[in-house]
Amino acid sequence: MIVVTGATGNVGRPLVRALAAAGGKVTATSRGITPADVPPGVAHRRADLTDAGSLRPVLDGADALFLQSGGAAAHALDPRALLGAAEAGGVRRVVLLSSQGVATRPESASHGTLMRSIEDAVRRSGMEWTILRPGGFASNTYAWAEAVRTERTVTAPFGDVGLPVVDPLDIAEVAAAVLREDGHAGQVYELTGPAPVTPRQQAAAIGDALGEPVRFVEQTPEQARARMLRFMPEPVIETTLAILGAPTPAERRVSPDVERVLGRAPRTYTAWARRNAAVFR
Secondary structure, three states: OEEEEOOOOOOHHHHHHHHHHOOOOEEEEEOOOOHHHOOOOOEEEEOOOOOHHHHHHHHOOOOEEEEEOOHHHHHHOOHHHHHHHHHHHOOOEEEEEOOOHHHHOOOOHHHHHHHHHHHHHHHOOOOEEEEEEEOOEHHHHHHHHHHHHHHOEEEEEOOOOOEOOEOHHHHHHHHHHHHHOOOOOOOEEEEOOOOOEOHHHHHHHHHHHHOOOOEEEEEOHHHHHHHHOOOOOHHHHHHHHHHHHOOOHHHHOOOOHHHHHHOOOOOOHHHHHHHOHHHHO
């Protein structure tokens, strides 16, 4: 049995579907999961990653664990307790969803040191482990959905700075392969899209998917910072703006790892926008 944490998220949801489609026995878990969140035949259990005790019964009899790194709640995780619960439940293989920032922004409290501490706990767990380090998610542009729906406008900073954002579906399919196949133990996979894409190009791709033009309006970094303060801690904002505005060569690099694992090129942002056009209508 494979346990998927964060099963209602942008990666966890398609991962559960991929594992179920492959015929695997899957238990999907998140804090608020319901039967409507999982395919037929997939077990679902509510648990909170910040409470390892709540996860312990979910892990009984499991062989493998997909460990979502906690997102905004990552600082509240006790990774040693989580991994101890996994080992006690019989888990032999753990796949951690981490962040590219562990390597590219090691000095960042949110993107680097925090995620590194979780990675280190996984490495020391005694279980067979694989770490996935995605760059920026294509789905981060869901943040533009309301403005696109109501005004056909995207407002963002650094309009002509490109990053190879990754489709969460590709992350999910890599995770499914690593959870099911041998040969990935001890590997760290960096996951990106196939080419850098700028915010201006993303707005155009959304417009093409809708069949209507979407106007791009460039913010100043100060305007972007003020907007982000409504929903993001300040240290995270500073690192995020640095990545968006002055990415390192490593953050601009297109990684071969999606193709290495799946045997095909990663999906483009244009393909993501077409698949998710309904969100922006």
